[in-house]
Amino acid sequence: MNEESRKTLMKSKNGPANRQLIRDINQNSLLNLIKTEGPVARTRLAELSGLSLATISYITGDLLERNLLLESGAAESTGGRKPVLLEIRPEGGFAIGLKLTEYEIIAVILNLNGEIVYSERYSFELRDHGKQAIFLLAEQVQALIGRSGLARAKMIGLGLGMPGLINSEKGICIDSPILGWYDVAISEPLGDLLNMPVYVDNDVNSLAIYEKLFGQGQPFDHFLTITMGRGVGLGLVINGDVYRGGLGGAGEFGHTTVIIDGRQCECGNLGCLEAYASDWGILHTAQEMRGEEIPANSLQAPEHEILRLLDQARAGDIVALEAFRLAGKLLGVSLANLVNLLNPQLVLLSGSGAGAGSILFDPMHQALEAHTFARLGQEMRLAIEPAGDESWARGAASLVLRQFFLSPVNGGI
Numbered sequence: 001m002n003e004e005s006r007k008t009l010m011k012s013k014n015g016p017a018n019r020q021l022i023r024d025i026n027q028n029s030l031l032n033l034i035k036t037e038g039p040v041a042r043t044r045l046a047e048l049s050g051l052s053l054a055t056i057s058y059i060t061g062d063l064l065e066r067n068l069l070l071e072s073g074a075a076e077s078t079g080g081r082k083p084v085l086l087e088i089r090p091e092g093g094f095a096i097g098l099k100l101t102e103y104e105i106i107a108v109i110l111n112l113n114g115e116i117v118y119s120e121r122y123s124f125e126l127r128d129h130g131k132q133a134i135f136l137l138a139e140q141v142q143a144l145i146g147r148s149g150l151a152r153a154k155m156i157g158l159g160l161g162m163p164g165l166i167n168s169e170k171g172i173c174i175d176s177p178i179l180g181w182y183d184v185a186i187s188e189p190l191g192d193l194l195n196m197p198v199y200v201d202n203d204v205n206s207l208a209i210y211e212k213l214f215g216q217g218q219p220f221d222h223f224l225t226i227t228m229g230r231g232v233g234l235g236l237v238i239n240g241d242v243y244r245g246g247l248g249g250a251g252e253f254g255h256t257t258v259i260i261d262g263r264q265c266e267c268g269n270l271g272c273l274e275a276y277a278s279d280w281g282i283l284h285t286a287q288e289m290r291g292e293e294i295p296a297n298s299l300q301a302p303e304h305e306i307l308r309l310l311d312q313a314r315a316g317d318i319v320a321l322e323a324f325r326l327a328g329k330l331l332g333v334s335l336a337n338l339v340n341l342l343n344p345q346l347v348l349l350s351g352s353g354a355g356a357g358s359i360l361f362d363p364m365h366q367a368l369e370a371h372t373f374a375r376l377g378q379e380m381r382l383a384i385e386p387a388g389d390e391s392w393a394r395g396a397a398s399l400v401l402r403q404f405f406l407s408p409v410n411g412g413i
């Protein structure tokens with residue numbers, strides 16, 4: 001817990017009487033502290049939270065009774081009786097996460113430690129279904145829980161990650177061109193059908209939230225998650241929270257211009273980063289260089305085509321190498337612009353495209369180094385984490401865990 005949160009907590013104790021809210025704040029704050037510090041003794045929780053030992057004992061007693069905590073081992077003692085340590089009981093509750101794409105649902109169920117305990121994926125036509133999809137999704141989730149064999153009562157919520165512009169506060173999909181959904185209310189109707197809280201967010205934001213809660217972003221308050229593959233996405237964590245901008249559409253990194261009057265992008269603009277560094281962008285570069293005709297509807301590059309191009313590059317094919325080199329260079333320059341603007345502590349490159357390895361990332365590193373201002377690049381960590389489709393669903397489920405561990409007042413992730 002940071003200094004700001006502690007002050008908020010103390011203020012709440014002395015503020016107008018709203019006991020339920022204060023109890024919720026204290027309970028979530030303690031859950032958060034136990035998650036980050038655990039295994040941890042009650043006395044240490046009192047020091048860290050500023051709450052009295054009596055309050056801590058009362059709340060943790062309740063959480064133990066609800067099977068959300070685990071008493072374990074004993075702390076190093078400075079003499080006298082060894083204190084019992086508390087930690088989160090991983091199987092105390094489960095969060096469901098769905099990643100929605102045009103033709104497929106990827107589903108996971110996470111325990112409270114953010115570990116996948118069940119997963120599946122199947123073809124499912126969601127494109128253009130919009131409002132009707134809410135009923136279809138409710139059926140799918142009920143069936144998923146049944147197949148998982150986990151207790152329905154232990155499901156603490158459902159998270160949905162989807163491409164496009166999402167109002168996460170209201171749980172509305174404002175505009176998802178990939179799914180063909182416009183102004184579709186999701187959280188409320190789906191929550192009513194399933195009788196559990198439902199959270200929805202942009203899929204890249206969901207990934208960033210997972211990284212902050214359970215992944216490599218944990219120690220950092222300022223980091224970027226960049227995804228490569230079908231498109232080029234960006235999740236921004238600034239001051240410990242996801243930065244969304246005015247409409248909730250911040251992070252359209254893939255649609256920043258890298259070549260003035262360049263190739264037409266899926267969004268309609270010319271010369272976007274995505275038109276050169278996404279799977280289809282890299283394929284188009286190779287096709288252009290070979291003088292091949294670019295097929296219509298070629299923006300959804302089949303996975304096997306980009307893998308074949310990667311094989312060709314690894315075998316020394318000049319055109320294939322050049323297509324990845326151009327993508328890497330433009331990505332590196334764009335990334336340098338971001339680093340110069342935001343001074344992140346960590347940049348995490350993930351998504352299926354991150355599996356391209358040095359053929360893509362060597363030119364990216366060179367361009368990044370050449371264009372990063374002074375020491376900003378040297379002080380920054382860069383991690384490459386090729387991730388499969390399951391990681392997107394894991395991100396969606398972390399929307400639920402985020403709420404579970406979030407104080408109603410503290411804000412942040």
Ligand SMILES: [Zn+2]
Pocket residue numbers: 254255256265266267268269272274
């Ligand atoms: Zn674009």
